[in-house]
Amino acid sequence: MSEIRPNSIERQLMGERPDIDLTRPSAARVYDYYLGGAHNFAADREMARQAIGMWPELPLIMQANRAFLRRAVEYCAAHGVHQFLDLGSGIPTVGNVHEVARNADPTAHVVYVDNDPIAVTYSRTILGDDRQTSAVQEDLRHPDAVLAAVRDLLDLSRPVAVMMVAVLHFVTDEDGPADIVAAYRDAVPSGSHLVISHATHDGQDTQADTHQDLYRQRTATPMTMRSHDQVLRFFDGFDVVEPGVVHLPLWRPASREDVGDHPERFAGLAAVGRKP
Structure with missing residues (x-):
């Protein structure tokens, strides 16, 4: 090494x-x-x-995840959502939520939330004096603390897109991810949306297990890949929009070329739900 x-x-x-x-x-x-x-x-x-x-295809998988994020934000904006709560946001590099949302709706407000202090520091530097976008250091596993921190930044009486993109697989079963998602669901009004992408071992070989082991050994955030049915359960209380829970390239692709010949090789599931 x-x-x-x-x-x-x-x-x-x-x-x-x-x-x-x-x-x-x-x-x-x-x-x-x-x-x-x-x-x-x-x-x-x-x-x-x-x-x-x-796993040489990892960059392609991450790019497919970013493409899903873009399509999901555009979908939410087109369906009356002007506020976005991006949980476990990481660093808002090119093509992240505030850029996509602002292109669709110049009045859109975005709050990024991450527990990594350096990610938040970088985010605040990148965002500068953008008054419609904020970065908050909190842990999505503590919904009460997160909601208290964003209450003055978002109007929780109006629809919000709760974004959990490529983050719930870093929440262990012991932490109760379904209960965490439900807490955010209960805090937002009718018309709000839930956006999730999640690593999966469905259709994968031993590479997925090796990847989980690497995160377990090297980072403070071990990875838990989940099945289609496990991801679907996160949408309890939401109406899952078509095409449902699918592999990343299959969620409302812009063209057939975006899907490719083997979409199952992208080891991630994606879906959007609407709170009735």
């Missing part, structure tokens, strides 16, 4: 936040690397390269 040496940004952060261990990869920053972003550190890049070495 090559030596991990901090770059200038990392050295600056080490001085400002000595409590943060930059030698341990972060799921948010590894994801940023997969998408070609620049907001990641040496430890994140090393882990990502290791993962890609074991």
Whole structure:
């Protein structure tokens, strides 16, 4: 294993936040690397390269997930949602929620929530003085704390798109992910939407298990892949819109070319639900 040496940004952060261990990869920053972003550190890049070495299609899977996010935000905006609560948002690199939402609706408000302090610091730097977009450091596993933190940033009496994109697989069964989702469902009004993408072992081989093991060993956020039926249960209390819970490229693709010949090779499920 090559030596991990901090770059200038990392050295600056080490001085400002000595409590943060930059030698341990972060799921948010590894994801940023997969998408070609620049907001990641040496430890994140090393882990990502290791993962890609074991599963070469990972960057394509992450890109398919980002494409789903774009289509889901556009769908929500087209169906009367002007507020977006992005939970476990990571770092808002190119093509993230606020950019897509603002293109569809210039008045859209977005709140990013993440428990990674560096992801939040980067987010606030990227967003600058954007008055319609905020970044909050909270843990989505604690809905009461999150909702208290965003209450002055979003109008919870009006429909909200609750975004849980590529994050619930970092919530363990012991943490009760279905109860967590239900708490957010109960906090938003009729007309709100739930957007989920989730890693799955459905249709996969041993690569999926190896990938889970890598996150378990290297990060503070172990991964739990779930089945179609397990993901569907997160939508209790929502009307799941067509085409239901499907592999990432199959959720309302723009063209046949976006689907490809083997959509099941994208080890992620995606769906959108509407609260009646």
